Amino acid sequence: MRILLIGFGVVGQSFAKLILERRNELVKVHGLNPRIVGVVDKGGAAVANPELDLAEVLEVKKREGTVAASKHGKKDASALDLISNLDLDVVVETTPTNIKTAQPGLSHIEYALKLKRNVITTNKGPLALALPELIELSRYNNVALLFSGTVGGGTPILDFGKRCLASDKLVMVEGILNGTTNYILSSMEAEGKSFEEALKEAQRLGYAEADPTLDVEGWDTACKTVIIANWLMGRGVTLKDLSVEGITHVTKSDIEEAKKKGKSIKLVGRVAERIDVKPRLINRNDPICISGTLNAVRFVSQYAGDEIIIGKGAGGMETASAILRDLLEVKYRMAQRWYE
Amino acid sequence: MRILLIGFGVVGQSFAKLILERRNELVKVHGLNPRIVGVVDKGGAAVANPELDLAEVLEVKKREGTVAASKHGKKDASALDLISNLDLDVVVETTPTNIKTAQPGLSHIEYALKLKRNVITTNKGPLALALPELIELSRYNNVALLFSGTVGGGTPILDFGKRCLASDKLVMVEGILNGTTNYILSSMEAEGKSFEEALKEAQRLGYAEADPTLDVEGWDTACKTVIIANWLMGRGVTLKDLSVEGITHVTKSDIEEAKKKGKSIKLVGRVAERIDVKPRLINRNDPICISGTLNAVRFVSQYAGDEIIIGKGAGGMETASAILRDLLEVKYRMAQRWYE
Numbered sequence: 001m002r003i004l005l006i007g008f009g010v011v012g013q014s015f016a017k018l019i020l021e022r023r024n025e026l027v028k029v030h031g032l033n034p035r036i037v038g039v040v041d042k043g044g045a046a047v048a049n050p051e052l053d054l055a056e057v058l059e060v061k062k063r064e065g066t067v068a069a070s071k072h073g074k075k076d077a078s079a080l081d082l083i084s085n086l087d088l089d090v091v092v093e094t095t096p097t098n099i100k101t102a103q104p105g106l107s108h109i110e111y112a113l114k115l116k117r118n119v120i121t122t123n124k125g126p127l128a129l130a131l132p133e134l135i136e137l138s139r140y141n142n143v144a145l146l147f148s149g150t151v152g153g154g155t156p157i158l159d160f161g162k163r164c165l166a167s168d169k170l171v172m173v174e175g176i177l178n179g180t181t182n183y184i185l186s187s188m189e190a191e192g193k194s195f196e197e198a199l200k201e202a203q204r205l206g207y208a209e210a211d212p213t214l215d216v217e218g219w220d221t222a223c224k225t226v227i228i229a230n231w232l233m234g235r236g237v238t239l240k241d242l243s244v245e246g247i248t249h250v251t252k253s254d255i256e257e258a259k260k261k262g263k264s265i266k267l268v269g270r271v272a273e274r275i276d277v278k279p280r281l282i283n284r285n286d287p288i289c290i291s292g293t294l295n296a297v298r299f300v301s302q303y304a305g306d307e308i309i310i311g312k313g314a315g316g317m318e319t320a321s322a323i324l325r326d327l328l329e330v331k332y333r334m335a336q337r338w339y340e
Numbered sequence: 341m342r343i344l345l346i347g348f349g350v351v352g353q354s355f356a357k358l359i360l361e362r363r364n365e366l367v368k369v370h371g372l373n374p375r376i377v378g379v380v381d382k383g384g385a386a387v388a389n390p391e392l393d394l395a396e397v398l399e400v401k402k403r404e405g406t407v408a409a410s411k412h413g414k415k416d417a418s419a420l421d422l423i424s425n426l427d428l429d430v431v432v433e434t435t436p437t438n439i440k441t442a443q444p445g446l447s448h449i450e451y452a453l454k455l456k457r458n459v460i461t462t463n464k465g466p467l468a469l470a471l472p473e474l475i476e477l478s479r480y481n482n483v484a485l486l487f488s489g490t491v492g493g494g495t496p497i498l499d500f501g502k503r504c505l506a507s508d509k510l511v512m513v514e515g516i517l518n519g520t521t522n523y524i525l526s527s528m529e530a531e532g533k534s535f536e537e538a539l540k541e542a543q544r545l546g547y548a549e550a551d552p553t554l555d556v557e558g559w560d561t562a563c564k565t566v567i568i569a570n571w572l573m574g575r576g577v578t579l580k581d582l583s584v585e586g587i588t589h590v591t592k593s594d595i596e597e598a599k600k601k602g603k604s605i606k607l608v609g610r611v612a613e614r615i616d617v618k619p620r621l622i623n624r625n626d627p628i629c630i631s632g633t634l635n636a637v638r639f640v641s642q643y644a645g646d647e648i649i650i651g652k653g654a655g656g657m658e659t660a661s662a663i664l665r666d667l668l669e670v671k672y673r674m675a676q677r678w679y680e
Contacts, residue, residue, distance in 0.1 A: 156505065160504055166665070
């Protein structure tokens, strides 16, 4: 399986490490031999046939900051060039999420789909702003567009909803989809901290970014909610169709009040008749009322009732394992093999 | 899709009702038109081409106690006759679980697989006693053997482990897999009841059977644990390979002691190095520590970490919805279609 990897940050590098570590087993168990023929980062690209020396590329990236310094380096090659010029089975897009323009990920994904390359992405921006069109584009070109790492990190929330609940009818999906805000709210509740104190602690521990806007204003949750609404419930919406409210205004006393009623305040993305993101009161004995950086999602389906998934929602290696899950799906589709 | 339904108790009847209710939608959304051409119960069979009048068959079953009294009735037809003589795509086996001999389900399933019929079953007995051989038989004959209703009722625990975690490596699976014992333990804990009092209440509410042995002695959990060990972790074991301990000896004071340590006693089936079923102490803030009749399973995988599924573990309509899930899988395999 010939792969072009676009974006070589934490997730991209974890994916390369995962392949290095698991190749023998993947070949043996699944007949999957992932060969990365190109990697692109901001400084340029590295390209090799039949495949890159991943250990060298990782080492160079760490030392020089760009894969263009590799022995396989190509300083002037762009992602779009490589998408069209390399012989590829899959394009893996891991550039950072941009919720204003979705770029550069959106261009990469559109171009790859138009050239009939299967696409796997962990980039929420293009999906939040253009998922209905991208799904149509992938179907029209008869290639896969897979993105299981965009919701739940390594926890297969989308796959569960798509494959395991296909025969039922999803009535409602709601979940705690952002570990940063859940960590902040949990630590406000457990330790009586203010929002600002809890945010600072989360930043110190690496759970929140220096600019925490995407998380604390609810946009990360909103992107994931858009993906769930489209992929699992056929709702054809984008980010602009949602009402989004974050947690910056949640106070210590809001949380105290909730506690007295046996409830916790959680940032919840919900797809029901309305689609929204906002802080909600959740009963403390409700299984989705989890603390720390975990994610939890409730699927309400008509015949099998309520089902809940809980797992880690982020992490480089976890998200890389979601890319591998998608890669295996592409392989199985190409080989018309089943999961058994 | 031509179906022979063997066994017409709560699950079989719920499945017939589900088809009556959802046929139009299944055809429209999934291109699946389930046609039941035969139903077998203890009194005989009903057979019709191109399909049975399910409303009539359900009504006759209710009134006369057997489908043999239907206008399509065939008093002397046996399940084995019909498996070999009807033109079938799928045999759906829903006879009761028998953990001593696995009969009559085992004969039905073996015979159907040998004749290259796809098989869907909700009967745990044949799987608990002979799953390694049955999996081999289905592969040899290149037909599907699906049984997602045997673990978790409508909650797709097996499908989650099989399809969603295929690319990871399962290290350990443990779960609360039996609603009856969980109800009893929860009510001992919440209301200070003795085992006997809690059991009586569970029987009164219909959560426990008149003969509760299979549940309270741990055998139902053990059957499910065997299925998980085989299907998800390739362990090739049967019921006799497990150490099994039930909850009949759990006392009020055991539960009080646990409570003092912030723990609950739960009946847990676990597949790790050892495979066993026994009451275990679970931290009360562990997400699998659920109460009532719910099921909860923890999947520990090497790369994505811990993932937990919680849902209803039983119920006629829920288990029928699992049969439908398997039916859709058979359809997708036959059509080489993907879940998208």
